[in-house]
Amino acid sequence: MDLEQFREYCLRKPGAAEGTPFGEDVLVFKVGGKMFALAALDEIPATANLKCDPDLALELRDRYEQVRPGYHMNKKHWNTVELGGEIPDLDLRKMVDHSYELVVKNLPKSHALKVSAAMDGELHATGLGQSQASRPRARHARNCRARQ
Incomplete structure (x- = not known):
């Protein structure tokens, strides 16, 4: 999944909106005014930050070399994920879904x-x-x- 596919998938979520509150080099995806994903536009490879349950976050970091503690985020609750790499698209979509659902359930x-x-x-x-x-x-x- 490349950056554009990631963006399109995030925007398909009900109530999702994108913006650039941190500058033109970071796309932020929100639902109900709360962030569920951020994508760095100037990184190579492209990366995204996704909210995650703490136990699952650790499991994903162990499973995939391309999943790391969230850059500039609470590392317990956020992962930074490389896009367009070794992680299967289905698993990336599940990570986006999980992040979105965590945010929606706490709105x-x-x-x-x-x-x-x-x-x-x-x-x-x-x-x-x-x-x-x-x-x-x-x-x-x-x-x-x-x-x-």
């Missing part, structure tokens, strides 16, 4: 509900089905229609 309720609604809409649009939260409403709507 204030008002932000989390907006992201959840966006996720529900994305699931319906892609035909992947309904979230757990929307199933009871759908069942209730079907029952009401059946009674009429």
Whole structure:
């Protein structure tokens, strides 16, 4: 996965936004105003910082030479990952997903509900089905229609 593919994948996340608050050489991806990924634009090879559960962070660092403690970040909770290297794209996507999910689950309720609604809409649009939260409403709507 190269830098552009990484960027596109991050931006596909519901509620994701990009910016350059630290200068033009660092892309920051946020959800609900909180960072879930940063990408260095001037590094060769390209690198990204991703939030990570502390135990998983250590496991990934042991598994991949291209995963290191987060550069300029809390090294317990962030990894720096080389893009376009030996790490399979699927594993990189899982790392992005994990980072995003960690941030979303710790958002204030008002932000989390907006992201959840966006996720529900994305699931319906892609035909992947309904979230757990929307199933009871759908069942209730079907029952009401059946009674009429």
